[in-house]
Amino acid sequence: MEDKIKAFMDEVIARNGHEPEFIQAVQEVAETVIPYIVSQDIYHGKNILLRMVEPERLISFRVAWVDDDGEIHVNRGYRIQMNSAIGPYKGGLRFHPTVNASVLKFLAFEQVFKNSLTTLPMGGGKGGSDFDPKGKSDDEVMRFCHAFMTELCRHIGPNTDVPAGDIGVGAREIGFLFGMYKKIRNEFTGVLTGKGLSWGGSLIRPEATGYGTVYFADSMLKTKNESFEGKNVVISGSGNVAQYAAEKVLQLGGKVLTLSDSAGYIHDKDGIDPEKLAYVMDLKNNKRGRISEYANKYQNATFYKGETPWKVACDIALPCATQNELNGDDAAALIKNGCIAVAEGANMPSTPEAIHAFHDARILFAPGKASNAGGVATSGLEMSQNSLRISWTREEVDERLKGIMADIHDSCIAYGKEDDGYCNYVKGANIAGFVKVADAMLAQGVI
Numbered sequence: 001m002e003d004k005i006k007a008f009m010d011e012v013i014a015r016n017g018h019e020p021e022f023i024q025a026v027q028e029v030a031e032t033v034i035p036y037i038v039s040q041d042i043y044h045g046k047n048i049l050l051r052m053v054e055p056e057r058l059i060s061f062r063v064a065w066v067d068d069d070g071e072i073h074v075n076r077g078y079r080i081q082m083n084s085a086i087g088p089y090k091g092g093l094r095f096h097p098t099v100n101a102s103v104l105k106f107l108a109f110e111q112v113f114k115n116s117l118t119t120l121p122m123g124g125g126k127g128g129s130d131f132d133p134k135g136k137s138d139d140e141v142m143r144f145c146h147a148f149m150t151e152l153c154r155h156i157g158p159n160t161d162v163p164a165g166d167i168g169v170g171a172r173e174i175g176f177l178f179g180m181y182k183k184i185r186n187e188f189t190g191v192l193t194g195k196g197l198s199w200g201g202s203l204i205r206p207e208a209t210g211y212g213t214v215y216f217a218d219s220m221l222k223t224k225n226e227s228f229e230g231k232n233v234v235i236s237g238s239g240n241v242a243q244y245a246a247e248k249v250l251q252l253g254g255k256v257l258t259l260s261d262s263a264g265y266i267h268d269k270d271g272i273d274p275e276k277l278a279y280v281m282d283l284k285n286n287k288r289g290r291i292s293e294y295a296n297k298y299q300n301a302t303f304y305k306g307e308t309p310w311k312v313a314c315d316i317a318l319p320c321a322t323q324n325e326l327n328g329d330d331a332a333a334l335i336k337n338g339c340i341a342v343a344e345g346a347n348m349p350s351t352p353e354a355i356h357a358f359h360d361a362r363i364l365f366a367p368g369k370a371s372n373a374g375g376v377a378t379s380g381l382e383m384s385q386n387s388l389r390i391s392w393t394r395e396e397v398d399e400r401l402k403g404i405m406a407d408i409h410d411s412c413i414a415y416g417k418e419d420d421g422y423c424n425y426v427k428g429a430n431i432a433g434f435v436k437v438a439d440a441m442l443a444q445g446v447i
């Protein structure tokens, strides 16, 4: 088996050797899915995984825009259309200086498996730009989004490819992007998700990734007769996913000790209660401030500059910021301090060393493609509502989200349970996600 995995990875590396994040994501899938493929006659000789690692289409384009001082800037825009076997491409747009083809290909590849797990008919894609919205005025962000959409609009559509938000792309950016698409194409369609409520958005979409992560973690805890009640929870990030993960943890009776951003983390020993969380939401979403300001406002909190929160003792850890933000040493510290469960709100936040450490310690570990799938699942529900031209209530959407997260948990158990009863959720998510896409690709022939 090792030989087969190595031969496969050699081929992937030969073609994508300069793309470390993409190779990391593929390696994890290869290690868990190739043994499964070998055990199933129907996949023999079909090279399905090799086909799945090659994007169906990789679009890269110039985005030129003018800042408030009249200076012209050039950024690079991308859309990776990874796999459309089970539905239109679907996945977010990331605006961050670290964006490049490797980062977006890893995200698009993970998205294929994640979207398959949701049980909804969505293929996988991802896009974005190396544009940094931080420090830009609203007008500058608008001009950039409009310029970005003048090219992207040729490649997307409600039945072709439906982007949404990700890091650096929230409600403000989706509004500007949607406005330009509507103007150029002269049509009002569900071409983006995460829209405002008065123009086609879905209730619960803003909350969905964070809530879904906590619902998934709760399902894992239930397998051990545990719950969030009274648990100490460490969360990284302070953006969309982190904020609503924190909100749901509080609703389920947990205590949130930390939040972070790229400058460091805050530790509030008294816990971040609903009032303090409302302050964070206003700070981050409206004032576009830094998490360090929390420690100026609340005297019992401390800001740790340039550090991640994983050395803070906790029962449950929810990494909700970015890829590779939790390494092997961090995992060792969490395990030593008694952490019983880790659920990823971000995409690929744990390094391979960290994941091995969690598995070796037999603690509950949920990979992002399973635990953060609530966001894209609710985007799928937004697409359904747009198609039907109706709006479901908050309760209806939340119930569907809960049901989807429970189904994803069941799928992980079905494919990930090991002989000693431990569930390897990485293996479970990868195989369950693979099967649906692979079967569709088999049915559609070699294309």
Ligand SMILES: NC(=O)C1=CN([C@@H]2O[C@H](COP(=O)(O)OP(=O)(O)OC[C@H]3O[C@@H](n4cnc5c(N)ncnc54)[C@H](OP(=O)(O)O)[C@@H]3O)[C@@H](O)[C@H]2O)C=CC1
Binding pocket: 165, 166, 167, 168, 169, 170, 209, 237, 238, 239, 240, 241, 242, 260, 261, 262, 263, 320, 321, 322, 323, 325, 345, 346, 347, 372, 373, 375, 376
């Ligand atoms: N939004 C969604 O629906 C979904 C998001 N995800 C994933 O969740 C994660 C967070 O996304 P989201 O909350 O939407 O994004 P936001 O832009 O709202 O927030 C991102 C947060 O992560 C922090 N961050 C970003 N880069 C780094 C870094 N290099 N080191 C430390 N902190 C960093 C940001 O800090 P700062 O402000 O300093 O940059 C910010 O606090 C990403 O991995 C994303 O792919 C997954 C599924 C769906």
Ligand SMILES: O=C(O)CCC(=O)C(=O)O
Binding pocket: 090, 091, 092, 093, 111, 114, 162, 163, 164, 165, 166, 193, 347, 372, 373, 375, 376, 377, 379
């Ligand atoms: O809602 C969507 O389409 C995007 C979600 C996303 O980008 C993700 O799941 O990583």
